[in-house]
Amino acid sequence: MADKNDIILMKGNEAIAHAAIRCGCDGFFGYPITPQSEILETLALEKPWETTGMVVLQAESEVASINMVYGGGATGKRVMTSSSSPGVALMQEGISYMACAEIPGLIVNVQRGGPGLGTIQPSQSDYIQCTRGGGNGDYNVIVLAPASVQEMADFVDLSFTLAFRYRTPVIMLSDGVIGQMMEKVVLPPFKPRRTEEEVRKECPWATVGRKNRKNNILTSLDFDPYNMERHNQDLQRKYKEIMQKEVRFEEEQTEDADYLIVAFGSAARISQKAIELCRKEGIKMGMLRPITLWPFPTERIKELSRKVKGIISIEINAGQMIFDIQNAVEGRVSVKHYGRMGGVVPTPDEIVNALKSNLINELG
Amino acid sequence: MKNEIIIAGFDGQGVLSMGKILAYSALFEGKEVTWMPSYGPEQRGGTANVTVIVSEDRISSPILNEYDTAVILNQPSLDKFEERIKPGGVLIYDSYGISTPPTRKDLTIYRIDAMDAAAEMDNVKAFNMIVLGGLLKVCPIVSLENVLKALRKTLPERHHHLIPLNEEALKRGHEIIYHVE
Structure with missing residues (x-):
C-alpha cells in the first residue's frame, strides 16, 4: 500500500x-x-x-x-x-x-x-x-x-x-x-x-436499527401528491442553499483578459496551454474553470461578462455548458463554443485557431 | 525549461513503460511531470504512444500537437509524428522499424540501432532501455542514477535482479546512438 x-x-x-x-x-x-x-x-x-x-x-x-x-x-x-x-x-x-x-x-x-x-x-x-x-x-x-x-x-x-x-x-x-x-x-x-x-450520531436519519426512537424511513415513493410536493419544496430549498454556498471555481489571468475561456476538467488543462500560446502572440486571454459544474459559477461569469469582449466555451462535446454560460451572460457579450466529439480530444493549437476564427476575428 | 516528448512505436516494444520510467526519473529530479498514454483498441497489435512532459514549472496541457523531442520506433509512428516535431527539435529513430528515414532538414536527427543491440545482448526486452539510454545521451533530461531509482520503483521486487541488465542496456544506448547528417 x-x-x-x-x-x-x-x-x-x-x-x-x-x-x-x-x-x-x-x-x-x-x-x-x-x-x-x-x-x-x-x-x-x-x-x-x-x-x-x-x-x-x-x-x-x-x-x-x-x-x-x-x-x-x-x-x-x-x-x-x-x-x-x-x-x-x-x-x-x-x-x-x-x-x-x-x-x-x-x-x-x-x-x-x-x-x-x-x-x-x-x-x-x-x-x-x-x-x-x-x-x-x-x-x-x-x-x-x-x-x-x-x-x-x-x-x-x-x-x-x-x-x-x-x-x-x-x-x-x-x-x-x-x-x-x-x-x-x-x-x-x-x-x-x-x-x-x-x-448514529452524525446520521440520525440513517437506517441503522431502531433503538428507542421512531422508525427511520428512507423512500422515494409517496402516494400522496401533496406530501410529494412538500418534499419537492424541501429539496428545492436544499438545492438553493447549495447554489448559494458551494460554488467553486478557479480563475487564470482574468485580471486583464480581453477574452474569456470557460472550460472544465481536461478541456481546462488544454485551454491553459492555448492561453500560453495566445499570450505569446499578445492576445489577452483568460480562463474561468468551474470546479463545481452544479452549482455553476453563474454570478462570477456574469461579472466577468461585463469586462471582456467575448467568451468561448471549450468543451469536449457538441456544446453543453455553453447554455449555462449564456444564461449567466444574459446576452451582454457573444458566447461561442469549440469542441470535438466522439472521443477526439482537441489539441492546444486547435483551440487557439478556434479562438481566433470563432471569437477574435468576429469581434475584433 | 520544458521538454515535451513523444515516444511512439508498436505495442509490445515497451513504449509506455519506457515513458513511465522516464516520468519517474523526472519525479526523482524534483521536476513536474505528466505521462499521457494513447489508450484504446489501437494498442492491441497496433501502434502505441505516450506523451511525457518534463518541466521545471507547472504543466498545462497533457495533450500536445507538437513536440520538442520524438522517439520513433516504427514507420507508422514516423509518418504520423515527423511533421509534428517543433522546428529545431530532436528526432531519434530506431533503424529496424524504419523503411523510409526522416527527411526534415530543420531537426537534429539521431539514429539508434537498438533492436540490433538488443539482439546482440540476447535480450529483446532490453530494447526500450537501450533506446532510453540513447535518448538520455542526447537529451540529458534525467541522470542515470535517477533512472535506476525509477526502475527500482516501477519494477516489481521479483524483477529487481534484472536491474543490472537494464543498467547495461541504458549504457549500451549511450554508446550506440549517433547523429545522422
Missing part, C-alpha cells in the same frame, strides 16, 4: 482508489468499464478490506452497483461507485431515487465518447446529464470536475463531505484524459472509517 505521504506518480484513476481508502470510505461497488477500470483494479490490489475494513465488491452490473450505493448510503456509510458514460447512464434511475430519498453517496464518471456505447476515448459529453439530474424528476446533484490527478485524489473526501452535509448524491465528473494520465500527487492523510456510534 502506498502509505507514505511523499509525492508519488500515479494515474488519476489510481489516485481516486487510494484517496477512497484513505478518507474512510466504507464501501466501493462497481463494474469494470474503460477508461475507469483502474479504480476497481487498484482497490482489488490494495485489499483495503484487510486494513481499514472497506468493502470492495465487483457487482453484477452498474444497476446493481448504484443500488448497493443506495443501500450503503441509507445506513449512513460513506460508499461509492465509479463507471464511465454508458455505465453511468444505466445508474440514473438509482441516482434519482437517492436524490429523492436524500441518500448520500459518490458516483465517479470517467467519461468516454458517446452516444451509445460510443468509444473508449475521452469526452465531456455527459455534462448536461450530470448537471441537470440525469434521471426522472426535479432534482440536482452536486457535480465536481477534477482537472488534475491531485484533484482526483482531493475531491473524493470533499465529495463525501458534501454528500453527507446535504444528504445528496455527488458526482465526480472526470474523463479519460484525467483518469489515464499520470501526474505527481500527494495523497491525503489516513482518516479512520467512522465507528457505528459516530454514524
Whole structure:
C-alpha cells in the first residue's frame, strides 16, 4: 500500500482508489468499464478490506452497483461507485431515487465518447446529464470536475463531505484524459472509517436499527401528491442553499483578459496551454474553470461578462455548458463554443485557431 | 525549461513503460511531470504512444500537437509524428522499424540501432532501455542514477535482479546512438 505521504506518480484513476481508502470510505461497488477500470483494479490490489475494513465488491452490473450505493448510503456509510458514460447512464434511475430519498453517496464518471456505447476515448459529453439530474424528476446533484490527478485524489473526501452535509448524491465528473494520465500527487492523510456510534450520531436519519426512537424511513415513493410536493419544496430549498454556498471555481489571468475561456476538467488543462500560446502572440486571454459544474459559477461569469469582449466555451462535446454560460451572460457579450466529439480530444493549437476564427476575428 | 516528448512505436516494444520510467526519473529530479498514454483498441497489435512532459514549472496541457523531442520506433509512428516535431527539435529513430528515414532538414536527427543491440545482448526486452539510454545521451533530461531509482520503483521486487541488465542496456544506448547528417 502506498502509505507514505511523499509525492508519488500515479494515474488519476489510481489516485481516486487510494484517496477512497484513505478518507474512510466504507464501501466501493462497481463494474469494470474503460477508461475507469483502474479504480476497481487498484482497490482489488490494495485489499483495503484487510486494513481499514472497506468493502470492495465487483457487482453484477452498474444497476446493481448504484443500488448497493443506495443501500450503503441509507445506513449512513460513506460508499461509492465509479463507471464511465454508458455505465453511468444505466445508474440514473438509482441516482434519482437517492436524490429523492436524500441518500448520500459518490458516483465517479470517467467519461468516454458517446452516444451509445460510443468509444473508449475521452469526452465531456455527459455534462448536461450530470448537471441537470440525469434521471426522472426535479432534482440536482452536486457535480465536481477534477482537472488534475491531485484533484482526483482531493475531491473524493470533499465529495463525501458534501454528500453527507446535504444528504445528496455527488458526482465526480472526470474523463479519460484525467483518469489515464499520470501526474505527481500527494495523497491525503489516513482518516479512520467512522465507528457505528459516530454514524448514529452524525446520521440520525440513517437506517441503522431502531433503538428507542421512531422508525427511520428512507423512500422515494409517496402516494400522496401533496406530501410529494412538500418534499419537492424541501429539496428545492436544499438545492438553493447549495447554489448559494458551494460554488467553486478557479480563475487564470482574468485580471486583464480581453477574452474569456470557460472550460472544465481536461478541456481546462488544454485551454491553459492555448492561453500560453495566445499570450505569446499578445492576445489577452483568460480562463474561468468551474470546479463545481452544479452549482455553476453563474454570478462570477456574469461579472466577468461585463469586462471582456467575448467568451468561448471549450468543451469536449457538441456544446453543453455553453447554455449555462449564456444564461449567466444574459446576452451582454457573444458566447461561442469549440469542441470535438466522439472521443477526439482537441489539441492546444486547435483551440487557439478556434479562438481566433470563432471569437477574435468576429469581434475584433 | 520544458521538454515535451513523444515516444511512439508498436505495442509490445515497451513504449509506455519506457515513458513511465522516464516520468519517474523526472519525479526523482524534483521536476513536474505528466505521462499521457494513447489508450484504446489501437494498442492491441497496433501502434502505441505516450506523451511525457518534463518541466521545471507547472504543466498545462497533457495533450500536445507538437513536440520538442520524438522517439520513433516504427514507420507508422514516423509518418504520423515527423511533421509534428517543433522546428529545431530532436528526432531519434530506431533503424529496424524504419523503411523510409526522416527527411526534415530543420531537426537534429539521431539514429539508434537498438533492436540490433538488443539482439546482440540476447535480450529483446532490453530494447526500450537501450533506446532510453540513447535518448538520455542526447537529451540529458534525467541522470542515470535517477533512472535506476525509477526502475527500482516501477519494477516489481521479483524483477529487481534484472536491474543490472537494464543498467547495461541504458549504457549500451549511450554508446550506440549517433547523429545522422
